[in-house]
Amino acid sequence: MAEREQVKKNAPRPQEEVAETETAGSESGEALKAELDDLLDEIDEVLETNAEDFVKSYIQKGGQ
Amino acid sequence: MAIPKIVGIETEFGIMVRGTTDWNPVSASSLLINAYVGTDAGGLEDRSGPIAWDFVDEMPGADARDMLAPEFSMPPEVETHLVNAVLTNGARYYVDHAHPEVSTPECRNALSVVLFDRAAELIVIDSMAAAAKVLPEGQEIVIYKDNSDRKGNAYGCHENYLLDRNLPFGQIINAATTHFVTRQIYTGSGKVGSELPGVSRSDVPYQLTQRAEHFEEEVGLETTLKRPIVNTRDEPHADAQKYRRLHVIVGDANMSQVATFMKVATSSMVFAMLEDGAYNDPILIADPVQAMHAVSHDITLSKPLTLTDGSTATPLEIQWDIFTRAKKWSEQFGMEAVGEESGSQALQRWEQTLHGLESNPDQLASSIDWIAKKRLLEGFMERHGCDWNDPRLRALDLQYHDMRPAKSLAQRAGLETLVTDEEAARAVYEPPTDTRAFFRGQCLKRFADKVVAANWDSIVFDVGDDPLRRVPMMEPGRGTLEHVGTILDESADVVELLEKLGA
Numbered sequence: 001m002a003e004r005e006q007v008k009k010n011a012p013r014p015q016e017e018v019a020e021t022e023t024a025g026s027e028s029g030e031a032l033k034a035e036l037d038d039l040l041d042e043i044d045e046v047l048e049t050n051a052e053d054f055v056k057s058y059i060q061k062g063g064q
Numbered sequence: 065m066a067i068p069k070i071v072g073i074e075t076e077f078g079i080m081v082r083g084t085t086d087w088n089p090v091s092a093s094s095l096l097i098n099a100y101v102g103t104d105a106g107g108l109e110d111r112s113g114p115i116a117w118d119f120v121d122e123m124p125g126a127d128a129r130d131m132l133a134p135e136f137s138m139p140p141e142v143e144t145h146l147v148n149a150v151l152t153n154g155a156r157y158y159v160d161h162a163h164p165e166v167s168t169p170e171c172r173n174a175l176s177v178v179l180f181d182r183a184a185e186l187i188v189i190d191s192m193a194a195a196a197k198v199l200p201e202g203q204e205i206v207i208y209k210d211n212s213d214r215k216g217n218a219y220g221c222h223e224n225y226l227l228d229r230n231l232p233f234g235q236i237i238n239a240a241t242t243h244f245v246t247r248q249i250y251t252g253s254g255k256v257g258s259e260l261p262g263v264s265r266s267d268v269p270y271q272l273t274q275r276a277e278h279f280e281e282e283v284g285l286e287t288t289l290k291r292p293i294v295n296t297r298d299e300p301h302a303d304a305q306k307y308r309r310l311h312v313i314v315g316d317a318n319m320s321q322v323a324t325f326m327k328v329a330t331s332s333m334v335f336a337m338l339e340d341g342a343y344n345d346p347i348l349i350a351d352p353v354q355a356m357h358a359v360s361h362d363i364t365l366s367k368p369l370t371l372t373d374g375s376t377a378t379p380l381e382i383q384w385d386i387f388t389r390a391k392k393w394s395e396q397f398g399m400e401a402v403g404e405e406s407g408s409q410a411l412q413r414w415e416q417t418l419h420g421l422e423s424n425p426d427q428l429a430s431s432i433d434w435i436a437k438k439r440l441l442e443g444f445m446e447r448h449g450c451d452w453n454d455p456r457l458r459a460l461d462l463q464y465h466d467m468r469p470a471k472s473l474a475q476r477a478g479l480e481t482l483v484t485d486e487e488a489a490r491a492v493y494e495p496p497t498d499t500r501a502f503f504r505g506q507c508l509k510r511f512a513d514k515v516v517a518a519n520w521d522s523i524v525f526d527v528g529d530d531p532l533r534r535v536p537m538m539e540p541g542r543g544t545l546e547h548v549g550t551i552l553d554e555s556a557d558v559v560e561l562l563e564k565l566g567a
């Protein structure tokens with residue numbers, strides 16, 4: 001139990017800092033969404049066309 | 065006093081030949097590497113062939129637990145007949161079992177590891193292009209930087225840390241196990257589904273790491289079966305009276321440079337703390353193997369682990385404990401052992417990352433692989449109205465690790481970088497200046513036609529009529545630019561170099 005208490009005591013968690021970043025996150029939410037949309041467009045373009053066969057054929061024996 | 069945490073990583077890559085069903089991974093890996101070292105890209109244009117690896121000092125069967133070992137361990141095999149080249153940046157590029165593998169040169173700190181890991185990626189990218197020129201029309205070798213085929217076969221990204229031989233192995237086991245089990249929350253590369261028998265897609269649709277499920281033992285010598293969390297291979301490639309090389313096999317290969325940096329930097333600090341006597345009482349996890357799997361399976365990061373004293377703690381709480389001690393250690397002892405700049409950046413990252421994981425992990429999508437990949441997977445599911453059973457998600461999971469720039473999803477995921485590709489392109493040819501890799505790399509650059517073979521701790525020269533001359537390099541921190549730069553510059557040829565070295 002002593003160890004557990006030590007964990008809590010030592011862990012620095014400034015709450016203000018966390019709250020700030022969360023606000024910043026929601027403000028730029030729209031931009032992030034647009035960026036993800038672009039990214040998903042690109043993924044649709046480059047993703048392996050025959051996903052099932054590709055996944056099945058990926059076999060890697062003899063590794064460490 | 066902690067000794068310098070000289071470190072390197074070795075990455076086994078996944079390999080596929082597209083456009084034919086008639087191929088095998090050993091010949092494909094050989095073709096890939098031969099195609100690379102046979103071109104100017106190999107950096108050895110003055111020579112007819114690649115410089116061979118010298119196996120004389122290899123003894124991967126040696127066990128850190130000494131006499132305990134023979135009863136339950138088989139030495140790993142060394143395949144000396146396969147392609148095995150030394151590069152001018154001090155790295156080793158070879159076929160290991162059925163995979164192409166790059167070992168970075170010895171690096172002085174974690175930032176340097178990131179540079180040479182990116183250089184290794186560029187080498188692999190160049191190799192695919194070189195192989196394309198010799199393969200029949202319509203065929204292509206594709207390389208993946210991942211750790212599992214998602215069918216029960218794993219391959220490794222191993223880390224190697226230089227440790228003081230005086231540090232008792234039992235202490236290493238305790239601290240390393242706790243760190244390795246819990247660091248997964250930021251080192252994992254992410255994997256769709258589970259490879260464990262009896263675990264269904266609905267039980268584990270997505271997990272933090274690719275490697276965790278392939279670990280079955282707490283401590284042991286093996287690397288290919290019954291893999292242990294702490295590997296006991298005792299092959300220092302250095303003065304064995306002074307040093308140990310801790311061979312770490314639990315990590316994922318990372319696409320994110322930040323993740324590679326944190327993986328190596330935090331672990332280096334744990335070992336430096338141990339050597340300074342600043343980490344004598346790590347939190348101990350009751351069942352490390354089970355915890356290894358449990359941490360990887362819990363993407364909420366909230367499930368507590370049972371500790372040996374009967375209490376519980378989450379992996380985040382345990383990481384906070386290690387971080388807090390590391391911070392205190394850095395204030396008390398300084399960070400010379402891990403490199404001041406690398407160390408202070410790592411402490412900052414470590415704190416930010418733990419805060420991020422605690423408050424809103426999605427914020428870390430530009431630095432932590434499993435979160436970056438999860439963002440792509442969830443975005444894809446939302447867009448296409450599919451669930452975790454859709455095979456396209458498994459394709460996306462694999463393609464995240466595709467090394468072809470035109471196909472790599474990690475490349476597109478907006479990951480933050482710590483080194484530029486210009487820097488990494490130089491590191492493809494130039495060795496680090498601050499370890500013995502400098503001497504190895506410079507000898508290959510300058511005297512390639514006189515080097516018969518090289519390995520981690522020696523170079524063999526052919527100086528004509530005399531017998532072959534071996535120059536031992538048993539001190540990983542010597543043979544640096546500072547130590548031998550002038551001697552190299554002032555030597556017109558190998559004979560002069562050997563004279564000046566007194567070899």
